[in-house]
Amino acid sequence: MGYQLVTLQKIYNKLKIVLNKLIVLLIFLLISCSTTDNIVVKNNPSKTNLLKSTFTDNNILSIKSVIAEDPNNSELYTLLGNQYLNNEDFENAIYNLTIAIDSNNNSFESYNSRGRAYFLLGKFDEALQDYNTSLNIEPKSSVVYLNRASYYSQKGKYKLALKDLNSSIEYNSNNFSAYELRGKIYQRYNMHLDAIQDFDLAISLKPNNASSLYYRAVSYNELSRFYHALDDLNQVLYIDPNLTQALFIRADIHKRFNNLEEAIIDYQQILKNEKNNTKAKKELIKTRRIKKP
Numbered sequence: 427m428g429y430q431l432v433t434l435q436k437i438y439n440k441l442k443i444v445l446n447k448l449i450v451l452l453i454f455l456l457i458s459c460s461t462t463d464n465i466v467v468k469n470n471p472s473k474t475n476l477l478k479s480t481f482t483d484n485n486i487l488s489i490k491s492v493i494a495e496d497p498n499n500s501e502l503y504t505l506l507g508n509q510y511l512n513n514e515d516f517e518n519a520i521y522n523l524t525i526a527i528d529s530n531n532n533s534f535e536s537y538n539s540r541g542r543a544y545f546l547l548g549k550f551d552e553a554l555q556d557y558n559t560s561l562n563i564e565p566k567s568s569v570v571y572l573n574r575a576s577y578y579s580q581k582g583k584y585k586l587a588l589k590d591l592n593s594s595i596e597y598n599s600n601n602f603s604a605y606e607l608r609g610k611i612y613q614r615y616n617m618h619l620d621a622i623q624d625f626d627l628a629i630s631l632k633p634n635n636a637s638s639l640y641y642r643a644v645s646y647n648e649l650s651r652f653y654h655a656l657d658d659l660n661q662v663l664y665i666d667p668n669l670t671q672a673l674f675i676r677a678d679i680h681k682r683f684n685n686l687e688e689a690i691i692d693y694q695q696i697l698k699n700e701k702n703n704t705k706a707k708k709e710l711i712k713t714r715r716i717k718k719p
Contacts, residue, residue, distance in 0.1 A: 561574070622645045674705070
């Protein structure tokens with residue numbers, strides 16, 4: 427009878443571990459199914475942030491409870507490290523990802539995530555080392571090439587960044603962020619047609635993404651394709667009415683088309699948000715003088 431009880435207890439403990447793992451897996455499936463691509467958010471920001479923080483804290487507690495039952499599982503530390511990374515708690519992310527790496531030094535995901543945490547902390551040398559190690563383990567990882575390209579771009583090594591972005595896109599042709607970053611680097615080389623092509627691809631993957639629309643407008647403007655630029659800027663400012671850079675460019679295009687009243691409205695919008703914006707003040711005065719009969 428005693429032997430049977432011991433056996434049942436062992437079975438119960440194993441089932442408990444499996445159940446906890448399933449709970450953690452369900453949490454991350456729910457996170458992956460939710461989207462943060464909807465740029466126009468009408469919710470109260472403080473309330474939204476509180477709900478997000480509470481949800482994240484619950485995830486962390488759930489993962490920690492599973493680790494308590496299965497402390498030698500390196501994948502659980504990777505999950506926990508990634509959760510801290512998503513919560514912008516980079517120190518704890520690095521701590522747990524290091525535990526995962528110490529347990530399994532062939533986990534390219536752990537090296538990549540730790541590299542990202544180092545990068546966001548400004549520890550660029552450590553980040554590059556982790557990205558390199560991750561790619562040595564898995565040389566076809568689109569996301570690692572993208573992260574290393576971000577490092578190279580941050581350091582002004584744009585040719586190396588382009589090389590990595592090409593690889594990132596080669597291994598995942600739906601990598602929105604890679605197209606957008608490559609387009610921005612093309613802009614630095616005044617390769618605006620190539621930049622527009624990449625922003626087109628990025629927008630096809632995320633149609634309501636204000637950043638790609640804005641950067642495409644910049645290239646259209648540089649190529650004097652003002653109507654295309656204006657169309658993109660109108661979409662951007664519908665999503666984010668207070669984006670100063672977009673308002674300046676749109677006001678300039680309005681002046682080119684002699685739509686002075688619209689330009690004045692854009693400068694006034696800038697000053698509504700930034701009362702001491704000297705450039706907007708000067709342009710507003712100049713435009714009003716031109717408008718006078």
